[in-house]
Amino acid sequence: MNEFLYKLFIKDHNNVKDVKVREGYGKLAGAVGFVSNTIISVAKIIVGVITSSIAVIADGINNLTDAASSVVTLVGFRLAALPEDKEHPYGHARIEYLAGLIVSIIVLFAGFSLGKSSIEKIINPQETYFSYATVAVLAMAIIVKIWQAYFNYSTGKKIDSATIKATAADSRNDAIATSMVLISVIIYRFTGVDLDGYLGLAVAIFIIISGISLIKETSSPLLGEAPDPELIENIAKDVLAYDGVLGIHDLVVHNYGPGKVFASIHIEVDADTDIMESHDLVDTIEKEVGEKTGIYFVAHMDPVKTNDPVIQKVYEPICHCVSSFTGLRHVHDMRCVPGKTHTNIIFDIIVEADCSASEEEINRAVDMTVKDIDPTYNVVITFDKAYTNL
Structure with a gap:
């Protein structure tokens, strides 16, 4: 009937x-x-x-x-x-x-x-x-x-x-x-x-x-409810399947009604790869993932230095320190800016809604961790809200 x-x-x-x-x-x-x-x-x-x-x-x-x-x-x-x-x-x-x-x-x-x-x-x-x-x-x-x-x-x-x-x-x-x-x-x-x-x-x-x-x-x-976990999982799997993608983060999904879903994501690529090649890769991902999922998809390119000796030295200790806090995950966009008197270690952390620690507490703990490695290191942290489980 x-x-x-x-x-x-x-x-x-x-x-x-x-x-x-x-x-x-x-x-x-x-x-x-x-x-x-x-x-x-x-x-x-x-x-x-x-x-x-x-x-x-x-x-x-x-x-x-x-x-x-x-x-x-x-x-x-x-x-x-x-x-x-x-x-x-x-x-x-x-x-x-x-x-x-x-x-x-x-x-x-x-x-x-x-x-x-x-x-x-x-x-x-x-x-x-x-x-x-x-x-x-x-x-x-x-x-x-x-x-x-x-x-x-x-x-x-x-x-x-x-x-x-x-x-x-x-x-x-x-x-x-x-x-x-x-x-x-x-x-x-x-x-x-x-x-x-x-x-x-x-x-x-x-x-x-x-x-x-x-x-x-x-x-x-x-x-403004949380996006479908299956959609998030499919987007992550599709993007990570491309050669040249080192990692992903900051996936945000906005629902403006049935058939009107917008999403943006940050894609990590090797900073030493030709910028035009990386840009073409990200453009391709935008087009193909958008067509496959039926959403309006925008990707941002994040160059990552994979061979920086300072980053290689501090990355694991920082991740270990961050993991000790409930509600913190995914350290990303890490880079260092050396100066005459100190070196800034700059990165982002995704903060979930159930995190009870203040930004000041987290910043102080991570800063102490890097200063134990080298007193001239300072941390500059950007705290991102967790809009998805990615």
């Missing part, structure tokens, strides 16, 4: 890397959700009014908010596909993340709304009327919601969309909520015990918890 819809409504549907194709998937998910949610919402509200079931009415209103969420998804994907402009040189792809956050907030609001209605029903119980029409409508709604969850999850996974995955979670919640309502109707029919409000409250709590989880998940990319 899913593949049939993809083929019917999305041109070149297998090319999910294409912005237009991605937009097509988002618009299809939004349209399918709007139509199906509107139909089952109207049916539930009508039956709920006839049978005086607050749970059925609340469930119908919840589906109405789902229809609104589908409109948000539809508009969000349309705006996310807008091209770059002067005010937004990196494009508008992050609007997709914003749409996902809005959907998550709507889910949370629906949970609170259902909880309020359920508590009112518990405090002021009203007689519920059993109807086979109610059972039929609820059973139909459960089937539709299960299919919605499957369709949205498959679609979200296909294009790696947090927004559509959030919609899938919402559809799953709705299927559970409607199932609880159906159970309460059946229990009332055979026992006369009205659990309408209590089951509605239980479902509301579940939806609220799910909404909070979805808000955390969809807001993370907007705040």
Whole structure:
């Protein structure tokens, strides 16, 4: 069924890397959700009014908010596909993340709304009327919601969309909520015990918890989450595979939305190699790794003196000293600048977020280490933040 819809409504549907194709998937998910949610919402509200079931009415209103969420998804994907402009040189792809956050907030609001209605029903119980029409409508709604969850999850996974995955979670919640309502109707029919409000409250709590989880998940990319470790590993492996690359560091990845990922890296090369040859190597790496990973890739060339006697003397002791501190790693860009009275040993250290030592403490310890080798040595350290695990 899913593949049939993809083929019917999305041109070149297998090319999910294409912005237009991605937009097509988002618009299809939004349209399918709007139509199906509107139909089952109207049916539930009508039956709920006839049978005086607050749970059925609340469930119908919840589906109405789902229809609104589908409109948000539809508009969000349309705006996310807008091209770059002067005010937004990196494009508008992050609007997709914003749409996902809005959907998550709507889910949370629906949970609170259902909880309020359920508590009112518990405090002021009203007689519920059993109807086979109610059972039929609820059973139909459960089937539709299960299919919605499957369709949205498959679609979200296909294009790696947090927004559509959030919609899938919402559809799953709705299927559970409607199932609880159906159970309460059946229990009332055979026992006369009205659990309408209590089951509605239980479902509301579940939806609220799910909404909070979805808000955390969809807001993370907007705040700037850590890049995919697999992407970092692949970039490192690809760059280090080139002859002439001595090492890499300072890999930084910025996500401006699906299909808008930028990365920069420092590549260490032998300082004694012809500079034009090294420059050509770095240019080649930029082009080929960028094409392979599908990201905007920029590489910076760092010449390294591999045969400097001073560096050979201090490198291992400095690395040993640095390793004694928790949260420090990767000494790089080491070079020496000799003078009449002293020699500066200049290098960078990557500092992780869990490092408790101050820069002054680290600088003092490393400086003492090199002065034990030669009192005329001074250290000049640049502390780099660890944006990735590289």
